Amino acid sequence: MEDTYNKKTIKRILDFEILPLLPLNIVELIKKVPINQLINLEEIRLRPTKPLMLVINNEDFMINDDGRITNESSKAYHTTKDDIYKTFHFISQYSVYSFEEELRNGYITLSGGHRVGFSGRVLLENENIKTIKYISGFNIRIAREVIGAADKVLPFIINGGKALNTLIISPPKAGKTTLLRDIIRQLSSGVDEFGIKGFNIGLVDERSEIACCYEGIPQNDVGIRTDVLDSCPKAKGIMLLLRSMSPDIIATDEIGRNEDVIAIEEAINTGVTIITTAHGSDLDDIRRRPTIRKLINKGFFDRYIILGTSSGVGSIEAILKGNNFENIYKCKKGKKIQCG
Known part of the structure; x- marks a missing residue:
């Protein structure tokens, strides 16, 4: 497994891809933080009149004026309205009108695969989100891919040279997207160990979190035979791929709506393998959701991979037939796959 996020890498990412989005005073604060404390930086959160937050290893930290990490709000730097205003214009490159689609979605994907989420006043039109005005917060998420994250699970989801229909189940922020991304990468590019030259994979990346496309180009490695539908609703994307791209496998993240289930049934019935994910703590948990329960009861999935945090983020709790x-899964329970 290859985790390339060392001091040199995170410094390059910050200097060239993240810090240019922020006001100079915040840049100077973050640059004062020792780089070894930022290797596992996951998010930077800005809220007006509230402490500037750094999320490191899934924990919130604040920064004081000396660039020291603190847990005391009274000693932390508090983000100003001017900080929010400047950050918005840096992210939008001073062109709000060209930014309307991203505002409707509530996020933008940046070069490098990083993602900025917005909060603010939502304006509706015909019950749909028209835009977000009066931006009141940013969540800058650092893109992290872990090459080899799927090594432990691949032997369980391949049989006779064919990938099996697989559902990855995990609580939020427990590594399911990281695992799914590396499964896609390896099955697309080929796995010599299993005699697999590679599958044609159609990826429906509805929230731009798997391939993290920027201007149509995946910023994460999703393999050499993967076709990506970025920002496309899952059900529509699955049907489009079936009609137009002749995939061996279709992958997507976080199923749950009834239309997702209908599209997945259609794909499996045509002989296409489905690899997808769902929020939940275990199989019993997701069975409580009527839409997913239909797929389980009909026996559409060959494997269920249960992730958790028993040994840290990305722990494999079980792999079920x-x-x-x-x-x-006969390995030691809670074996961790390194996830970002």
């Missing part, structure tokens, strides 16, 4: 729900 689809026909009898037997746990076939």
Whole structure:
């Protein structure tokens, strides 16, 4: 497994891809923080009149005026309205009108695959989000891909040279997207160990979190035979790929709506393998959701991969067979896959 986020890498990412989005006073504060404390930086959160937050290893930290990490709000730097105003214009490159689609979506994907989420006043038109005005917060998420994150699970989701229909189940921020991304990468590019030259994969990346496309180009490695539908609703994307791209596998993230289930049934019935994810703590948890329960009861999935945090983010808690729900993961329970 290759985790390339060392001091040199995170410094380059910050200097060239993240800090140019921020006002100079905040840039200077973050640059005062020792770089070894920022290697596992995941998010930078800005809220007007509230402390500037750094999320490191899934924990919130604040910065004082000396660039020291603190847990005391009274000693932390508090983001100003002017900081929010400047950040918005840096992100939009002073062109708000060309930014309307991103505002409707509530986020923008940047070069490097990083993602900025917005909060503010939502304006509706015909019950749909028209735009977000009076931006009141930013969440800058640092893109992190972990090459080899899928090494431990691949032997369980390949059989006779074919990928199996697989559902990855995990709580929020427990590594399911990182795992899915590396499964896609390896199955697309080929796995010599299993005699697989590579599958044609159609990826429906509705929230731009898997491939993290910027101007149509994936910023993360999703393999050499992967076709990406970026910012496309899952159900529509699955049907489009079936009609136009002749995929061996279709992958997508976070299913749950009834139309998702209908599209997945259609794909599986045509012989296409589905690899996808769902929020939940275990199989019983997602069975409480009527839409996903339909797929489970009909036996559409051959494997269920359960992730958790028992040994840290990305712990493999179980891998279940689809026909009898037997746990076939014989390694030490809670074996961690390194996830960003």
